[in-house]
Amino acid sequence: MRAFVAAVIGLAAALALVFAITAFGVPEGETSPKPLLTTAPPAPGK
Amino acid sequence: MRRRASLVLLALAVFCAALAPLLRWYAYPRLAKIPPNQYQEMVLEAKDATLLDYTGGMQPKKVDKVTIVQTLKGNVEASKEIEASAGKDVVVWDTLSYIIGPDGKMVSQIPERYIFDAHTQDPVHATGEMVDGDAVKREGIEFKWPFFTEPRDYLYFDAQTRTSSPIHYVGPRRFKGMDVYYFEQTVPWTKVSMPKKMPIEGIDPATIEAATGTTLWYTAKVRFWVDPVTGAPVNAEQDIQQEMRGGIASGGPDGKLTAFAGHVTMREDYSDYTVDLVRANRTKVLALHTYAPAGLATGGLVLLGLALWLEARGRRVRHEQLPQDEVSA
Numbered sequence: 116m117r118a119f120v121a122a123v124i125g126l127a128a129a130l131a132l133v134f135a136i137t138a139f140g141v142p143e144g145e146t147s148p149k150p151l152l153t154t155a156p157p158a159p160g161k
Numbered sequence: 162m163r164r165r166a167s168l169v170l171l172a173l174a175v176f177c178a179a180l181a182p183l184l185r186w187y188a189y190p191r192l193a194k195i196p197p198n199q200y201q202e203m204v205l206e207a208k209d210a211t212l213l214d215y216t217g218g219m220q221p222k223k224v225d226k227v228t229i230v231q232t233l234k235g236n237v238e239a240s241k242e243i244e245a246s247a248g249k250d251v252v253v254w255d256t257l258s259y260i261i262g263p264d265g266k267m268v269s270q271i272p273e274r275y276i277f278d279a280h281t282q283d284p285v286h287a288t289g290e291m292v293d294g295d296a297v298k299r300e301g302i303e304f305k306w307p308f309f310t311e312p313r314d315y316l317y318f319d320a321q322t323r324t325s326s327p328i329h330y331v332g333p334r335r336f337k338g339m340d341v342y343y344f345e346q347t348v349p350w351t352k353v354s355m356p357k358k359m360p361i362e363g364i365d366p367a368t369i370e371a372a373t374g375t376t377l378w379y380t381a382k383v384r385f386w387v388d389p390v391t392g393a394p395v396n397a398e399q400d401i402q403q404e405m406r407g408g409i410a411s412g413g414p415d416g417k418l419t420a421f422a423g424h425v426t427m428r429e430d431y432s433d434y435t436v437d438l439v440r441a442n443r444t445k446v447l448a449l450h451t452y453a454p455a456g457l458a459t460g461g462l463v464l465l466g467l468a469l470w471l472e473a474r475g476r477r478v479r480h481e482q483l484p485q486d487e488v489s490a
Contacts, residue, residue, distance in 0.1 A: 117164075117168055118168065118171055121168040121169070121171045121172040121175070122171060122172065122175045124172045124175075125171070125172035125173060125174065125175030125176035125177075125178075125179065126175050126176070126179050128172075128176050129175070129176045129177075129179035129180040129183060130179070130183070132180065133180065133183040133184065133187055133188050136188055136192070137187065137188050137191045137192065140191070140192070141192060141194065141196065143196070143197050143198060143237055143240075143241075144196060144197070144198035144237065145198055145237055146198060146234070146235065146236055146237045146238060147198060147200035147234055147235070149200055149234070150232075151232040151234060151255065151256070151257035151259075151272070152202055152230045152232045152257070152259060153230065153257075153259050153267070153270075154230065154261070154265075155204050155228050155230050155261065155428075156202060156204065156230075158430055159202070159430055159431055159434035160202075160434075
């Protein structure tokens, strides 16, 4: 019986963690304020 | 004490064993997606190219270099609007391909709006989808392949012709230490729309065909080296030829003038930067898709084994202690 309870606790924790992660999801962020470029940057990201 | 430890180990084992498939088949399909706020720039160059001298007699001439600056900007507000009606995660990329001549002046520029499913990269059709201001309805992919790209042909959208045609899988390749898939597409000579912005003095590019009878033709051989995990190209090369035919090009040989001819490649620093970026993203995708589930499954088995071993040992000790207790009683 104790082993069964331990297994259920483990399973519930896994389900809770995965549902929480997926419900929270990946943050969308905001549109970058950087412009569409009309000159070649000297280096990537500069 | 041993019994309690084996129960804790059992709970952890079940936690890991359950988490492994949940991550792989529940979390991964929901979390692996293109972020809607991505901003990326790319510089491509065509060295020793042929370019029509728009301001100096409209004749093709050899130039040291033509530069193409390509910016890609995720429009979060537009993606939220489309998501509300589409009912799925959508990415809206506003892009600009800005072509610069050897004198640093603009040769042409082509803005695009590309709307696609954040998970599958399938195109999503919504108001605003366009190339150079012309409404289009894309089929297939553009810029990027889906996650876990398959070694097969894909339908690839060509912005110049505004049409999609197969891009053929040629085979596996190794590029800067990465195992990638190599794809090729040949676009045959096709009459294309004049870019809305071109430096032709005294002529509005939007009406040049109607006004002068000049048409623009284009052919290209496109090559992509694609990381199969992320679907991101780590290298791209294009052999592009553009010709003006008839009208203002009537004076040229066979009534045509080369507007552009060149072999376009990524600038070396951007190539290195792209490889590093893709390599980092590849690790993140594999962590969620493969490494974490496999590690958790293995960990679950090890913990289960430990739990069983502890439990068996505890029972044996209890069993060995039992006759002694009975004797002493």
